[in-house]
Amino acid sequence: MARTAAPTRRATARRQPRPDRATAEVSRASRWTRYARVVFLIPAIAYVLFAFALPIVYNLILSFEQTSPATIASLFAPFAGLANYRTALLDPTTQSAIVRTFTFTAGSLFFQFVIGFGLALLFNLRFPLRRVARSLVIIPWLLPLLITGFIFRFLFQLEAGAVNEVLTDLHLISHPVGWLTSPGPAYATILIANIWIGIPFFTVLLYSALQDVPVELTEAAMIDGANAWQRLIRVTLPVIRPVIEVVFVLGFVFTVKVFDVVIGLTQGGPANSTQILAPWAYNLSFQQFEYGAGAALNTILLIIALLAAPVYIWLNRESLRRA
Amino acid sequence: MIRQHRYTAPLAALGALIALVVMLFPLYAVVIASFENNAQLLGNHYNFWPPTPSFSNYTAVISSQGGHIASTLIIGLGTALLTLAIALPAAHALSRYRFRVTVILIGGLLIAQILPSIVIANSLFILYHKLHLLNTYPGLILADASYTVPFAILVLRAFMLGLPGDVLQAARVDGASEWTTFLRVVLPMSRSAVITIAVFAFLQGWGDFIFALTLLSGNTFEPITLSIYSYIGEFQTNLGQAMALCVVGVLPAAMLLVAAQRYIAAGLTVGSVKG
Numbered sequence: 001m002a003r004t005a006a007p008t009r010r011a012t013a014r015r016q017p018r019p020d021r022a023t024a025e026v027s028r029a030s031r032w033t034r035y036a037r038v039v040f041l042i043p044a045i046a047y048v049l050f051a052f053a054l055p056i057v058y059n060l061i062l063s064f065e066q067t068s069p070a071t072i073a074s075l076f077a078p079f080a081g082l083a084n085y086r087t088a089l090l091d092p093t094t095q096s097a098i099v100r101t102f103t104f105t106a107g108s109l110f111f112q113f114v115i116g117f118g119l120a121l122l123f124n125l126r127f128p129l130r131r132v133a134r135s136l137v138i139i140p141w142l143l144p145l146l147i148t149g150f151i152f153r154f155l156f157q158l159e160a161g162a163v164n165e166v167l168t169d170l171h172l173i174s175h176p177v178g179w180l181t182s183p184g185p186a187y188a189t190i191l192i193a194n195i196w197i198g199i200p201f202f203t204v205l206l207y208s209a210l211q212d213v214p215v216e217l218t219e220a221a222m223i224d225g226a227n228a229w230q231r232l233i234r235v236t237l238p239v240i241r242p243v244i245e246v247v248f249v250l251g252f253v254f255t256v257k258v259f260d261v262v263i264g265l266t267q268g269g270p271a272n273s274t275q276i277l278a279p280w281a282y283n284l285s286f287q288q289f290e291y292g293a294g295a296a297l298n299t300i301l302l303i304i305a306l307l308a309a310p311v312y313i314w315l316n317r318e319s320l321r322r323a
Numbered sequence: 324m325i326r327q328h329r330y331t332a333p334l335a336a337l338g339a340l341i342a343l344v345v346m347l348f349p350l351y352a353v354v355i356a357s358f359e360n361n362a363q364l365l366g367n368h369y370n371f372w373p374p375t376p377s378f379s380n381y382t383a384v385i386s387s388q389g390g391h392i393a394s395t396l397i398i399g400l401g402t403a404l405l406t407l408a409i410a411l412p413a414a415h416a417l418s419r420y421r422f423r424v425t426v427i428l429i430g431g432l433l434i435a436q437i438l439p440s441i442v443i444a445n446s447l448f449i450l451y452h453k454l455h456l457l458n459t460y461p462g463l464i465l466a467d468a469s470y471t472v473p474f475a476i477l478v479l480r481a482f483m484l485g486l487p488g489d490v491l492q493a494a495r496v497d498g499a500s501e502w503t504t505f506l507r508v509v510l511p512m513s514r515s516a517v518i519t520i521a522v523f524a525f526l527q528g529w530g531d532f533i534f535a536l537t538l539l540s541g542n543t544f545e546p547i548t549l550s551i552y553s554y555i556g557e558f559q560t561n562l563g564q565a566m567a568l569c570v571v572g573v574l575p576a577a578m579l580l581v582a583a584q585r586y587i588a589a590g591l592t593v594g595s596v597k598g
Contacts, residue, residue, distance in 0.1 A: 033501070036500075036501055036502075037416050037419075037420050037422075037501060038416075038422065039412075040412035040413060040415055040416035040501075040505075041412070041413050041416050041417070041422065041424070041428070043408065043409045043412065043413065044409050044410065044412075044413035044428070044472070044476060045424070045428065047409050047468070047472055048428070048431055048432070048435060048472075048473075050465070051435075051443065051465065051466070051468065051469040051472070052431070052434075052435045052438060052443070052469065053431075054446070054450070055442065055443040055445075055446035055447055055450070056438065056442065056443075056446075058446040058449070058450060059442055059445060059446045062445075062446065062449070072449055072452060073452070075449070075450075075453055119342055122335055122338050122339055122342070123339070125327065125331055125332070125335040126327060126331075126332060126335075127331075127332040127333070127335040127336040127339065128332070128336055129336070129339075130335075130336075130339065133339040133340075133342075133343055135580065135584050136343055136346075136347060137342065137343065137346055138580060139346075139347065139350065139576065139577060139580060140346055140349075140350075142526055142576035142577075142579075142580060143530070143572075143573050143576050144526075144529065144530025144531075144532065144548055144572050144573070144576075145530065145532065146530070146532040146548045146551060146552060147530070147548065147551060147569050147572045147573060148349070150551050150554075150555065150565070150569060151349045151350075151352065151353045151569060152349065153555070154352070154353070154356065154364075154562070154566070155349060155352055159365065159366065159367050159368075160363075160364060160365055160366050160367065160368060160369050160370075161369060162348070162352055162369045162371075164369070165368060165369035166369075196346070196349070199346065200346075253436070253437050256439070257439035257440065257441065259439075259440070259441055259532075259533055260532045260533065260548075263532070263536075263552070264551075264552070264555070267555070278439055278441045281441055281442075281445065282441055282444075282445075282533075282536075282537075285445050285448075286448075286536075286537060291445070291449070294445055295445060295446075298439075298441065298442040298445050299442075301439050301441070301442060302438065302439065302442050305437050305438065305439050306434070306437060308437055309433075309434055309437055312433055312436075312437060313430060313433050313434075316433055319429060319477065319480075319481065320426060320429055320430065320433075322484065
């Protein structure tokens, strides 16, 4: 148990009741010890306030202010009402970025799930060197995202790009595709890069879920005459459904805020055809110096990301219940 | 384990091989590219093997980027240390005692995991301007820890909830203070979880781009992600060096995966959060 880096469901179930939970114990703790315990929490509370609560509140304030490069020197600027939201939302690039963020997220999650689940099923079979293969497949997940974007930029370049080379060799295309120079292919490129990055996450989590499917269940279904497909649909999928939910919620959260990959690959171009919310908010604030409009867009991004919050908290209800 | 058909294993191995080729090709490509010169990288066809392998990109990168690599190391290590310093005591207290703030804090950490970093970066830029934290290591490391602190507290707490209660009780009976129990009993027993968190926090600090881009102006120090970003502007001129720097950038992830594979695989499974 102490050897595993994280408690599995099985391990936590075996966990003994903590004596400190006994009411007698709690009431016996003197006021002094209770203060001493709070000290352990102070750095975390201070950090959450500083790094999360403060920026969110300040972003909200900023989004209602009339900012300009000159107002950056002072913390506060004149009240602007909804002007920033109007500016941001009336901009056609923002409108397309919002729509694109959703299609980008949906497209990424769909392919990440299909490919990731396929690989998880594959790794669940026995074959030589499966452990090595399983750990190698994790690598794309751990790379700095900007570097991944930059590497894909190199692979998808026009003349000496590996993708055009391979597709030409396979006679799938007759002329090199301008992946990064025309809008449609550029969008496909950021999507492909992001799917590539997310596959290991889906594979690892779904694989560990498959490992937890009780063998007796699949064996029983087999004895009852279920074929492999029926076992997958009727037994395996229902059993691992909780993990699938978690994976999709986390995948949504990761994907709506994608930033580095887009900057490394296309920087939102050509002609803003690959702008999604996070890079576009950055562009407004730091390249056009429209801090107010950038903050308004950030608030919209925040609201979209927080759509996942109720589900995410519900999925983590166990850890809150133990609180 | 269900019996497998006799062809299953070879077919699965073949499938895994194809998957690995696709998944690892970008890494192969960047390593190969780092041994080529600009003319070869920007010629009219792609080379699957360097025509004239050379280390010159690496010598150039080490002389021009050595300082940036050192800065990136400091940022990665700083992020790991700060994350552990904040998360370990909190996880310990949250796993042992019930506080009035427990539910709020854990709920807040779950929400904090969801927040997009660009939102935080946008605000911190102006706040840091006032606090004189722009272009400083402490400022950047404080921001980078936002990737890891919520995750670290939640994972470490879940791990510590699983520690045997009687050992902690024994320490208490022996008269150990809260602090001593934490340092002498809880920390050693949590070693594997601590390593996992440290590795992840290091990789997050090492690979951070958003906060480096927004909170540093590049005049004082810069991590290699920013250097690679500036290569994009001069894509045509220094692609070979950029590729060598990319290899340096992906090296820690690859090395740590080999060295701490057991911890990483386990750590990833707990619902890690990235980005």
